[in-house]
Amino acid sequence: MELLSLVCLFVLAWSARTLGDETGPAVIKVTVEEGSDVVLPCVLSSKENLELNLFDWKKDPQKQVFMYDAGCHYNNGRSGQDEQFKGRVSHFPEELRNGNASIMIRNTKVADSGNYTCEFPHLQPERIFHIQLVVGPAVIKVTVEEGSNVVLPCVLSSKENLELKLFDWKKDPRKEVFMYDAGLHYNDGRSGQDEQFEGRVSHFQEELRNGNASIMIRNTKVADSGNYTCDFPHLQPKRIFHIQLVVGACPEPVVTTSKESNAVRLHCEARGASPKPEVQLQDSAGNPVPAENVTVTEKKGYYDTILFGYVTKEDHYRCVVQQKEICHQINSKDIWINPGAASEPSITTLDQTKDWALLQCAVRGASPKPKVFWQDSAGNVLPAKEPEITERGDSYDIILQITVTKTDKYRCVATQEEINHQIHGEDYVHLSEFHSGPTVAAVIFGLLFVGGVILLVLVSKGVINLNCNKDQQGPTSFSSNSMQPSDQDPRQPLND
Known part of the structure; x- marks a missing residue:
C-alpha cells in the first residue's frame, strides 16, 4: 500500500515539478489525517542518481526535516535535525538511483502541517520542490441504517475520570447534541439542546x-448525518474528537418485466435511498445491462432512481443499488428471463351464435418457434384450422383459430420443447345464453300473458262483471251493464 501511495505521489511530483521562476514555484498539496503516515514527493525528471549527491528537506523554512549527503543523513549519525521530526522521518534508499529524494513522515500530527521544500543545492541548475502538507484531525467514520441506534465513540486514552468534568458534543458545528458538566446534562434539566436531538441522546454514566464520553443516538434519521465533535475544553492539553456519521436508507429495489418483440424490458425502481446511490441492472455474472431513461429525483435528502434496459439472452437478472459512501449494497430478487419464451397466449372470441363460437389464439414474439394447439377442459386436443405463421427475424407470431360447439373452458397452449417452456391462456364459452329467435312456447306464453292483462283491465273498469249466483244450479251467468237479469220470457214484448 505504501508503494502504491508512493507511486501516486511520484506522478504528482512529476506533473508539478518546478520548471523555473517564470511562473513561480509549483506547489504540491498533500492532505492526510492525523496519526497516519505520509510521503512527501520529490523526484527528478532526469532520474539522475542521487546516491552521491546532496538533498535537503526543510519546513517553514528554517526547521531541518531531513538531510542526505552522499550516504550520510539524520538517521545514521548526522546532527542538526529538528526535535519535531527526530525518529519519524525516513527516505527510500533503493529509489535514490532513480532520482527519487522523497521522504516519509510517520504518525503525523496537526503541528506537522506547513510548507516544505526539497532542495538540490549542488545541481546545475539548482532544483527545489515545494510541498504543502495539511494534517487534519483524525476523523472516525460511523455508518448505520436509518432507524437503528448508533454509538458515537469518544474515549480518552488516559482513561481519566470524567464524572466531575465537562464534555460537549456538537454537530456541524453549532447544533448542541449533548453536554455533560459534572453530573448536569440535557437529560436531567439542562437547557440548550437542539430540538432535533431532544429525548434521543444518552451517555454511559458507568x-x-x-x-x-461516548453517546448513543436512538432511532437515527438521514438528517442526523454530518460531522460531530466531542470537545473537552477544560483539559490540558485541550482534546477534541471528530466523528463523521452517515445514516443510510435504501429499501430493496423492485424489478418488473414486460415482453417487447424478441426482447424483454427490465424496469427497476429504487426509492427512498440516502445517500444518493448508483443503480444498475446486472446479469448473473455481474455485467451491467445498458440502461436507458435514467431518472433521479430528490426530496429532503432521499433519492428515487428509475431506469430500464432491454435484454435479449436467457439469464438471471437483478437490479443493484450501491452506496459507496457508506459501503452498502442491496440487490433486488433475481429474475429468470428468457426473451424468446412465448408469453401468455391471447384468446379472442371473433363470432358466436347459440350453436357455435369462433375463437382465436395469438402467440407473438416467440423464439424458438412454438407449437400451438387447443384443448378442452378435459385436456383433449381439439382439431383447429391451419395456423397463420409470421416470421420476424428470429421470432414468430402464430395465430390459430377454432370453432367450438359446446359450453366449456377452452385452453390455448404454446410449447417450446427446445427451451423446455410451456404456457397457456384460457377462456370460458357459454353457448346456451344465445338464441336465434323466440320459441313456440315463448310465443304462447306471451299471448296468454297479454290476454290476461287485457281481461284484468276490462274488469277493473266495469266493462265486464263477474257474478257468481250461489243459489243457482249450473254455470254462473255473465251479463253486461246493458243486459239486466229478468224473469220475463225474452220472446215476449216488454211491459210498459
Missing part, C-alpha cells in the same frame, strides 16, 4: 470513570 463508563465516565474510565474516560468514556
Whole structure:
C-alpha cells in the first residue's frame, strides 16, 4: 500500500515539478489525517542518481526535516535535525538511483502541517520542490441504517475520570447534541439542546470513570448525518474528537418485466435511498445491462432512481443499488428471463351464435418457434384450422383459430420443447345464453300473458262483471251493464 501511495505521489511530483521562476514555484498539496503516515514527493525528471549527491528537506523554512549527503543523513549519525521530526522521518534508499529524494513522515500530527521544500543545492541548475502538507484531525467514520441506534465513540486514552468534568458534543458545528458538566446534562434539566436531538441522546454514566464520553443516538434519521465533535475544553492539553456519521436508507429495489418483440424490458425502481446511490441492472455474472431513461429525483435528502434496459439472452437478472459512501449494497430478487419464451397466449372470441363460437389464439414474439394447439377442459386436443405463421427475424407470431360447439373452458397452449417452456391462456364459452329467435312456447306464453292483462283491465273498469249466483244450479251467468237479469220470457214484448 505504501508503494502504491508512493507511486501516486511520484506522478504528482512529476506533473508539478518546478520548471523555473517564470511562473513561480509549483506547489504540491498533500492532505492526510492525523496519526497516519505520509510521503512527501520529490523526484527528478532526469532520474539522475542521487546516491552521491546532496538533498535537503526543510519546513517553514528554517526547521531541518531531513538531510542526505552522499550516504550520510539524520538517521545514521548526522546532527542538526529538528526535535519535531527526530525518529519519524525516513527516505527510500533503493529509489535514490532513480532520482527519487522523497521522504516519509510517520504518525503525523496537526503541528506537522506547513510548507516544505526539497532542495538540490549542488545541481546545475539548482532544483527545489515545494510541498504543502495539511494534517487534519483524525476523523472516525460511523455508518448505520436509518432507524437503528448508533454509538458515537469518544474515549480518552488516559482513561481519566470524567464524572466531575465537562464534555460537549456538537454537530456541524453549532447544533448542541449533548453536554455533560459534572453530573448536569440535557437529560436531567439542562437547557440548550437542539430540538432535533431532544429525548434521543444518552451517555454511559458507568463508563465516565474510565474516560468514556461516548453517546448513543436512538432511532437515527438521514438528517442526523454530518460531522460531530466531542470537545473537552477544560483539559490540558485541550482534546477534541471528530466523528463523521452517515445514516443510510435504501429499501430493496423492485424489478418488473414486460415482453417487447424478441426482447424483454427490465424496469427497476429504487426509492427512498440516502445517500444518493448508483443503480444498475446486472446479469448473473455481474455485467451491467445498458440502461436507458435514467431518472433521479430528490426530496429532503432521499433519492428515487428509475431506469430500464432491454435484454435479449436467457439469464438471471437483478437490479443493484450501491452506496459507496457508506459501503452498502442491496440487490433486488433475481429474475429468470428468457426473451424468446412465448408469453401468455391471447384468446379472442371473433363470432358466436347459440350453436357455435369462433375463437382465436395469438402467440407473438416467440423464439424458438412454438407449437400451438387447443384443448378442452378435459385436456383433449381439439382439431383447429391451419395456423397463420409470421416470421420476424428470429421470432414468430402464430395465430390459430377454432370453432367450438359446446359450453366449456377452452385452453390455448404454446410449447417450446427446445427451451423446455410451456404456457397457456384460457377462456370460458357459454353457448346456451344465445338464441336465434323466440320459441313456440315463448310465443304462447306471451299471448296468454297479454290476454290476461287485457281481461284484468276490462274488469277493473266495469266493462265486464263477474257474478257468481250461489243459489243457482249450473254455470254462473255473465251479463253486461246493458243486459239486466229478468224473469220475463225474452220472446215476449216488454211491459210498459
